[in-house]
Amino acid sequence: MHFATGVLLIASTGCTSAMNHTQPDPDAAPDATTESSPKATLWEWPLKFTAHNFGAYCFNTQSCTILYKGFPHGSDTPSPSVESYGRPLEKLLSAGYLAIRNFPPPAIVTWRSRDGAPHRAEVDMAEIFKDGLIRHHLRREEIANTTNMFVPDIILEVNDRTINVYMRAHISTIKEQKPGNPHSNFRNDLIKVYSQTY
Numbered sequence: 001m002h003f004a005t006g007v008l009l010i011a012s013t014g015c016t017s018a019m020n021h022t023q024p025d026p027d028a029a030p031d032a033t034t035e036s037s038p039k040a041t042l043w044e045w046p047l048k049f050t051a052h053n054f055g056a057y058c059f060n061t062q063s064c065t066i067l068y069k070g071f072p073h074g075s076d077t078p079s080p081s082v083e084s085y086g087r088p089l090e091k092l093l094s095a096g097y098l099a100i101r102n103f104p105p106p107a108i109v110t111w112r113s114r115d116g117a118p119h120r121a122e123v124d125m126a127e128i129f130k131d132g133l134i135r136h137h138l139r140r141e142e143i144a145n146t147t148n149m150f151v152p153d154i155i156l157e158v159n160d161r162t163i164n165v166y167m168r169a170h171i172s173t174i175k176e177q178k179p180g181n182p183h184s185n186f187r188n189d190l191i192k193v194y195s196q197t198y
Contacts, residue, residue, distance in 0.1 A: 043143070043150065047134040047171075050102055052125075053153045055095035060160040062112035068156070069104035071097055074111070082159070090190040093166065095153035102126070113161045119198050121163060123156060128165055128194045135167040135191040144172040144185065155190075165194040 056073035058064030059082050065074040082089050103126035110120050134152050152169035170188045178184035 045140050047136065047143075047150055047169075048132045049134050049150050049152055049169075050132075051099050051151050052102060053095035053151060054097040054100055054155070055093060055153060056107070056156040056158075057093060058111065058158045060114045061158060062114065062116055064109075064111035064158050066107055066109050066156060066158070068097070068107040069100055074158075089157075093155045093157065093168075093190060095155055095168075099151060102132070103129070107156055109156070109158060109163060111158055113198070117161075119161070121196070121198070123163060123165065123194075125154060125165075129154070129167075134169045134171075135193055136169055136171055136187065137189050137191070138171060138173065138187055142173050142175070144174050146172060162195060162197040164192055166190050166192050 054068055054071075056066040056068065058066075058074050058079040061079045063074075063076045064079055065072060065076070067073075082092065085092055106122040106124040106126075108120075108122055110118075112118050134150055150169060150171070152167050155166045155168065157164045157166065168188055168190045170186055172186050174185070176182065176184045177187060
């Protein structure tokens, strides 16, 4: 089972930590960053985005619903733990709501944590990603010149009393990331950008 959402938490108290890592939509932006740089690449530095894909997931909750750009995620039934899936978190999370222009109103998250306590939060993606930068772990010289579109995934996770927001961007690289594997010329790291516990 999976559910989902993401944004800055506006209406709730808790302990916050921000990490500073450098179905088709009618309002979708065409391409994110496609302009040429002086080096004849199809992108500019630093990497920025004007549209994103979205996904939302719930774990360890009694009930959990997430509303983002009018699209609901989640369920009124209990959600299992990450561990129960037998796979790491990065293998579970993906974004299926495609090409959303930056940025809709905050995601509204309503849930009951594992102990049954009710919670409500608004997660403002426009605030979390106000710099417009794509989060990744690559140096400029590692990125392939043929990379020409950046529409990253933004994923909201509710886990018991904590809301996390991640970014994942598929970026082509010059070198193989797994030596000997000709299909590994890319990075798509899952990077936590925001977290708040209630």
